Amino acid sequence: MxxxxxxxxxxxxxxxxxxxxxxxxxxxxxxxxxxxxxxxxxxxxxxxxxxxxxxxxxxxxxxxxxxxxxxxxxxxxxxxxxxxxxxxxxxxxxxxxxxxxxxxxxxxxxxxxxxxxxxxxxxxxxxxxxxxxxxxxxxxTAAKDNALTLLFSGDGREGSTEIRQDAEIYFGKADAGASIEIPASNSTPNVWLQLIEGELSIFGESLTIGDGIAIENAPDALSLKAGASSKFLVFRLN
Incomplete structure (x- = not known):
């Protein structure tokens, strides 16, 4: 780990x-x-x-x-x-x-x-x-509840739109109390999370509307917990 x-x-x-x-x-x-x-x-x-x-x-x-x-x-x-x-x-x-x-x-x-x-x-x-x-x-209608939806990727997998970078961009949607996992990735081990709406916790830290978090050296899965109904973007980057 x-x-x-x-x-x-x-x-x-x-x-x-x-x-x-x-x-x-x-x-x-x-x-x-x-x-x-x-x-x-x-x-x-x-x-x-x-x-x-x-x-x-x-x-x-x-x-x-x-x-x-x-x-x-x-x-x-x-x-x-x-x-x-x-x-x-x-x-x-x-x-x-x-x-x-x-x-x-x-x-x-x-x-x-x-x-x-x-x-x-x-x-x-x-x-x-x-x-x-x-x-x-x-x-x-496309975004999944209490999950991440892969929107864009460097290889266009899982129905995502292919982009010109080795990156994955997810949209997250969570009800209050829900837990969500950012998938593991060895090829894109760095993460930016931008909170659009609601409240999330990660690493024991609370994020509120407009907060972002840069995470380096994180190839393994990451756990999020929603303190309120939340919407957010997740970027996995190389």
Missing amino acids: STPTYTIRRANDRGSADHGWLKARFTFSFSQYFDPDHMGFRTLRVMNNDTIAPGGGFPMHQHSDMEIFTYIVDGELAHQDSMGNGSTIKAGDLQYMSAGSGVSHSEFNPSSGNPVTLYQVWIHPRERGGEPRYSEKPLG
Whole structure:
């Protein structure tokens, strides 16, 4: 058995920005927020928790060489991109875009009265270039209760969407009092857990809304206990 080490990133310790139409919290250095002690974790580079006002959003802009994921916590987000995709993703949906050699996209809150709250996550790809890709995961009905649902992986196993990195991304959903196990993995022995809603305990530590935990040297299974009805993302990374 390996002995994992961990570091908790509390929600209130994250960086922040308020642009009026956008209120953001930054787990890692991003844009004008810089903290040399929080530049990312393994291949995980961005973990932004954004709230976009009605009618606000990001106009068409370009990315390359990044795996980009957006999880909608509450509200709706209208997406368009240079690949010809156009859709509105809703609370509980998770969007994936592999920027590859280059893609342009826009993201707007289409509501006239309700904000949209989301997480945007960036992961470095294993190699540069390639054709851009896009997909969505509607989790409202697909996510298993009191379990982890594998959404994305480097090999596309178990019905997951294949991504350009040796990583596994799970969505977790737990009732109060439920126990869940993060599966063992020798190939991805490092874990980031981001709590979206509720309360979880791991290593005897309590995590609350917006908290994240970085776990290194953890190839073995990890046990979680929900202190309240919870939703969270788990990233297994190399």
